[in-house]
Amino acid sequence: MTKLNFLLFSLVLAFFASCTSNGKQAGSDDPSRYVVRTEVPKRPAGQKDVLGLVTPKMDTVRVGFIGLGMRGPGAVRRFTFIPGTKIVALCDLHADRVEKTQTILDKAGLPRAAAYSGSEDAWKELCQRDDIDLVYIATDWKHHAEMMIYAMEQGKHVACEVPSAMNLDEIWAIINTAEKTQKHAMQLENCVYDYFELTTLNMAQQGVFGELLHAEGAYIHNLRDYWGSYEGDWRLQYNKEFRGDVYATHGMGPAAQLMNLHRGDKMNTLVAMDTKPVNIPEYLIEERGMDRDSAYQFANGEHTMTMIRTENGKTIHIQHDVSSPRPYSRMYQVSGTKGFANKYPEEGYALEAEMVGEDVTPDHENLSAHSYVSDEVKEALMAKYKHRIHRELEEKAKEVGGHGGMDFIMDYRLIYCLRNGLPLDIDVYDLAEWCSLAELSRISIEHNSAAVEVPDFTRGGWNKIQGFRHAFID
Numbered sequence: 001m002t003k004l005n006f007l008l009f010s011l012v013l014a015f016f017a018s019c020t021s022n023g024k025q026a027g028s029d030d031p032s033r034y035v036v037r038t039e040v041p042k043r044p045a046g047q048k049d050v051l052g053l054v055t056p057k058m059d060t061v062r063v064g065f066i067g068l069g070m071r072g073p074g075a076v077r078r079f080t081f082i083p084g085t086k087i088v089a090l091c092d093l094h095a096d097r098v099e100k101t102q103t104i105l106d107k108a109g110l111p112r113a114a115a116y117s118g119s120e121d122a123w124k125e126l127c128q129r130d131d132i133d134l135v136y137i138a139t140d141w142k143h144h145a146e147m148m149i150y151a152m153e154q155g156k157h158v159a160c161e162v163p164s165a166m167n168l169d170e171i172w173a174i175i176n177t178a179e180k181t182q183k184h185a186m187q188l189e190n191c192v193y194d195y196f197e198l199t200t201l202n203m204a205q206q207g208v209f210g211e212l213l214h215a216e217g218a219y220i221h222n223l224r225d226y227w228g229s230y231e232g233d234w235r236l237q238y239n240k241e242f243r244g245d246v247y248a249t250h251g252m253g254p255a256a257q258l259m260n261l262h263r264g265d266k267m268n269t270l271v272a273m274d275t276k277p278v279n280i281p282e283y284l285i286e287e288r289g290m291d292r293d294s295a296y297q298f299a300n301g302e303h304t305m306t307m308i309r310t311e312n313g314k315t316i317h318i319q320h321d322v323s324s325p326r327p328y329s330r331m332y333q334v335s336g337t338k339g340f341a342n343k344y345p346e347e348g349y350a351l352e353a354e355m356v357g358e359d360v361t362p363d364h365e366n367l368s369a370h371s372y373v374s375d376e377v378k379e380a381l382m383a384k385y386k387h388r389i390h391r392e393l394e395e396k397a398k399e400v401g402g403h404g405g406m407d408f409i410m411d412y413r414l415i416y417c418l419r420n421g422l423p424l425d426i427d428v429y430d431l432a433e434w435c436s437l438a439e440l441s442r443i444s445i446e447h448n449s450a451a452v453e454v455p456d457f458t459r460g461g462w463n464k465i466q467g468f469r470h471a472f473i474d
């Protein structure tokens with residue numbers, strides 16, 4: 001071999017060696033490089049977690065309400081039916097809304113409440129009162145975190161409409177305040193109390209679906225008829241400004257309880273994707289006379305999808321769509337190794353035959369997980385697995401109403417747990433996890449749908465409690 005040939009041969013060898021080593025590098029590439037990292041701020045000194053928080057029992061829960069628009073007065077009305085409560089104060093920007101809500105108390109034969117209105121900050125005076133135990137908030141999203149934090153700092157428990165927080169900064173500030181003050185911060189997620197959801201949760205907890213692997217949830221609701229009704233147009237403006245799933249909690253709540261989030265499992269990463277917006281910009285052009293360019297300066301996608309993977313290898317899929325002409329749906333699907341449940345558009349269960357007890361139907365031969373069980377079997381299953389909360393409250397809840405009764409059950413449970421010194425069904429870490437989708441899904445979308453790390457909002461405590469359970473005194 002000539003010197004030149006030897007040199008060429010060596011170069012070729014070196015080239016192939018480098019290809020092989022590149023190949024090896026690609027194969028053993030560190031996958032964590034592809035995850036957008038999020039920060040978990042250190043827990044401030046002198047603060048401890050509020051997992052399973054219990055606070056002293058109270059005979060009567062004295063309540064102040066802030067926000068009396070479309071949603072708030074219904075809550076006041078429901079409270080007139082809950083024993084052991086006293087409606088002490090009412091607040092809204094508008095005096096006439098406070099006055100109108102007072103008539104609910106008149107009708108119920110209750111004394112009128114102290115009234116606060118007329119300024120942006122009147123709600124602070126309500127929070128400062130020393131005869132209130134619980135501040136109940138039903139204002140627009142941008143006020144939630146500030147009001148919750150201030151109320152807790154004034155020594156009050158706090159319950160706030162969904163979503164209670166809109167970004168990670170707000171979430172950590174709420175967690176830190178709850179941990180510092182050791183006060184309850186409950187997010188008022190009513191959908192976890194609906195009939196099919198609670199029955200199915202009970203079935204899941206009793207193993208009817210085998211091991212749960214996947215859950216789905218959504219908020220699919222065409223809000224075209226409602227856009228004009230929100231105070232100061234806050235909801236449309238929020239969607240105009242922010243991309244991502246800004247209203248994830250109706251889907252997340254039931255899925256999170258099924259998957260025992262921060263009670264033995266935790267979300268590790270999520271990925272999200274959205275479509276371009278069309279129907280809201282077109283609405284802005286048609287109904288509000290906005291010029292096309294301004295109308296299409298709209299951040300929130302028409303349809304947003306988020307997929308989450310948990311520590312225990314489960315998945316959750318959440319969707320958001322408030323402008324397509326689709327029938328209302330919260331999706332609600334549960335898929336396990338032995339069965340499946342689906343709520344929208346029609347409720348149904350599909351189960352391996354062995355999971356349907358003989359007390360439900362002796363006719364095992366005709367059952368098949370290839371299709372839904374018959375209506376009779378479904379009804380028998382739902383009767384057998386009716387949740388204790390529904391057995392105790394269903395009749396009253398249907399009479400009082402509020403989304404078919406689930407709103408009443410939510411409020412009742414909050415008061416029941418406070419009065420009896422029990423942990424609430426929904427704690428501040430639930431609030432954090434369910435609300436975190438707003439910012440985390442936006443980050444993923446803005447990074448070409450890259451995986452985004454979901455912070456452990458419990459800061460290491462996610463495995464302390466095993467399994468989600470509702471608390472009862474006996």
Ligand SMILES: NC(=O)c1ccc[n+]([C@@H]2O[C@H](COP(=O)([O-])OP(=O)(O)OC[C@H]3O[C@@H](n4cnc5c(N)ncnc54)[C@H](O)[C@@H]3O)[C@@H](O)[C@H]2O)c1
Nearest residue numbers: 067068069070071072092093120138139140161162230231
């Ligand atoms: N869980 C559910 O099923 C459900 C249903 C509807 C609405 N919501 C939630 O309820 C909340 C309220 O929604 P809405 O439809 O009633 O909106 P809305 O605009 O009708 O009402 C908001 C009210 O808050 C008041 N407000 C605003 N700033 C205030 C301040 N500084 N001090 C006192 N009051 C103030 C407004 O005057 C208004 O009356 C939102 O978070 C929404 O997402 C939940």
